[in-house]
Amino acid sequence: MAASLRINCKPVSTAFRVNPASKCSRRPFSVSCAAANGPQKRYSITLLPGDGIGPEVISVAKDVLKLTGSLEGIEFNFQEMPMGGSALDLVGVPLPDETLAAAKNSDAVLLGAIGGYKWDNNAKHLKPETGLLQIREGLKVFANLRPATVLPQVLVEASTLKREVAEGVDVMVVRELTGGIYFGKPRGFRTDENGEEVGFNTEVYAAYEIDRIARVAFETARKRQGRLCSVDKANVLEASMLWRRRVTAIAEEYPDVELSHMYVDNAAMQLVRNPKQVFDTIVTNNIFGDILSDEASMITGSIGMLPSASLGSSVLTKSRFRLFEPIHGSAPDIAGQDKANPLATILSAAMLLKYGLEEEDAARRIENAVLDTLNKGLRTGDIYSTGTVSDLFMLKASLACFLALL
């Protein structure tokens, strides 16, 4: 295929800005290339840029998808829809009906991130984060796969752990995404008998919710090293007691997978003590998975590196809805400064191709281009310690070149 491409991707300036609102003076992704016979496959992708660095990282990932598609004979029809704080500002709700409908009607959804200081004190139903929970619930994407893989290219510079601890770490966190304390009722505020204001939430899981996430996790572990660690707090919480009982019952369907159980406090400790030896695949509830995956990201160097895939029912057969997003948030502290690492979102786009569209070659093309770009020493600030931080233009230009050359 390479012979049929016309490639011209020499960056000539470092003056590129990735603010989506601004007009790009130069486009590193203007590599001229077309698959020999034009696009053979077409997919509709809903893009949800969101807030803060969300639009910045989505803009780069969109360019990567476009270029990859043109090289792989795939045409993407992108539709950008508002959600989170930007939707609140636009139409007064964090997840407009039109956005959910567009997401449901597309082949896959790529989300940047939502949230920001501006909306932090909003009432719960008017928070950007509520929109995020609503879209996960609306798409019924209960299984959130969060791989934390240490890439040798960034290990030495970026991981805060000793080389012997971090090297070779490859953990998959399977997080339950549409249940537990983020959704449980009752929740709210009340005043107790002493006149004290009380805030309360409920950790609640039904057996069927545990069974289905357990099956996804066993299937996932089966394709990896065959080791599954279920993380809970079954020494204290009833919801965790049921969790442990159901995961143990489902294990009978997977005799080839070695199951272990661990309390979440110990798991948090083991993740930085000896992650390689202890973990292959982790399955856990919504809140523990949220926290442990952020922790796991620092083994790999940065939260700016970790992608995720959120899948619906019958994931391993055919699921209807799929949502892909970096595990990080909207990072308001660095928004608008061209500092955001786009790799987590680009790797989420690769997961979209692999898990959402079964376009494995295209997914591999992106993963390899990311590795090659890191091999070249190109780095955003979050994963560098020596030398100079690369200009985002250079990083994008390098990705474009490597995508085209593969």
Ligand SMILES: NC(=O)C1=CN([C@@H]2O[C@H](COP(=O)(O)OP(=O)(O)OC[C@H]3O[C@@H](n4cnc5c(N)ncnc54)[C@H](O)[C@@H]3O)[C@@H](O)[C@H]2O)C=CC1
């Ligand atoms: N999926 C989503 O949309 C999520 C949204 N949030 C929201 O994001 C906002 C900020 O939350 P935080 O707790 O600060 O978490 P965060 O993940 O946005 O940021 C944590 C730290 O990591 C850095 N960081 C995050 N992504 C990065 C990237 N791609 N490149 C370089 N550095 C990066 C940030 O600069 C910050 O120092 C809040 O409003 C929160 O509710 C938080 C987590 C997930």
Ligand SMILES: CC(C)CC(=O)C(=O)O
């Ligand atoms: C913002 C929260 C609702 C979710 C979160 O932190 C996450 O999914 O990583």
Ligand SMILES: [Mg+2]
């Ligand atoms: Mg989180």
